[in-house]
Amino acid sequence: MTAPSLPAVPTSRPTLGRSVRLFRAHRVEQSDPDRFYGILATDSVGQLTRYVDLRGTRLLDVGGGPGYYAQAFRDAGASYTPLDSDLGELSGLGDPEPGTVVGSGMALPFRDGSFDVTYSSNVLEHVPDPWTMADEMVRVTRPGGLVAISWTLWYGPWGGHETAPWHYLGGEYAARRYERVHGHPPKNRFGTSLFEVTAAAGLRWARASEQFELLDAFPRYHPRWAHWVIRVPVLREVVCWNVLLVGRRR
Template identity: 50%
Template sequence: MASFPELPALRRLATLGRSWGLLSDFKYEQTRPDIFYGNLALDTSSLVAALSEDISGAGLNDLKVLDVGGGPGYFAEAFETLGATYFSVEPDVGEMSAAGIDVHGSVRGSGLDLPFLPDSFDVVYSSNVAEHVSAPWELGEEMLRVTRSGGLAILSYTIWLGPFGGHETGLWEHYVGGEFARDRYTKKHGHPPKNVFGESLFNVSCREGLEWGASVGNAELVAAFPRYHPYWVWWMVKVPVLREFAVSNLVLVFKKH
């Protein structure tokens, strides 16, 4: 596996306290999305700014940032506070308006066919979207297409065999099978889960992401690490089998040629 930079700014953020705080917020995802996504937005903007500082030598001030799968708009204020010009694209109009947040740069569209010209953005990122599309690497290719030369593309996704691979269907049920987890949730709650296996939730592995990242021709894979873990366990990404169960969420960072 390739050797990646030390990422000092990001390491300062990647503490055990941060990991525990994000994990504690997970219980609010369905009942209090303002808490869950509000804190996640602050964490995500800080993570992206740290990556920009480590790789490009500067933060997000005056940069055009595209959020692929921006959802109901919790992330806009967090990025604009750091000086970025924020844009988002989201396919579901209901999801865009769910929180009642007006995002002036929000566009309805698919991550698999982004409605932007090539080389349009300084930073393009997607958080927890790739596992919800049937062609995750096509999503990655589209993100790279609209990233300018020298810019960053950051793809973060949930690994199926990690503890949160089944999303709201449970912590162990998806290990039996995606269909089992879906059907058990439906029987228990009287309605299907928000993330339906085979339709809006898919089995995406850590290995597949790393292999795709290494094969990209128009950008360099400059970093790969667990999204929510403290820096001193980032080494798990390098260990086959273990990484599928322990990494939970993989971040792939590219610098466009």
């Protein structure tokens, strides 16, 4: 008896309505993370299926956290492996997901070519050497496999995360102000767990990498008609909000 085939996962159409829903969801990231990350996980799966059929793939989620993305990727048919460096983050929803790996994104504890797809959502700005992490993601992807990396731009409106928009006056100032106003330090502390990562740096890395073939680069949350802003220096750093790079390992 053959196992029933999984239904096709609908792709995420980059419409204006989708963008509005995602931007609204960001307003409840801190107060209702289940809602925010649930919406983002479903949308992320839809975006990836524009490039690859996830059914039967071995997928690594770098910075997978407490498991918000796990069910969405498994529902799409992927064999899902989450990795995070913070056991506290991994336990945020209870026991860590089965198969969870604790390790550094800048030194992934896997052999070359271990996965068909490597994915990372909003993690790159939280590591001190983001392009080492990007290189590591490419390394553990099999030749021909897909690599997708997104991150929040420092000069965008959400660049300081919960300290925004005061990060425009400097990351350290924004952190001090947050602690003064709220009585405790921010979760994302500039220079420790939050760093300045730009669209320009990501595009330079993608074009210079010998192992990564860039397929697409665009503002992750924007409608398709606004994707052109990624091509405009300076403007893209403020307007793009979040960038998604998609490519294949050569």
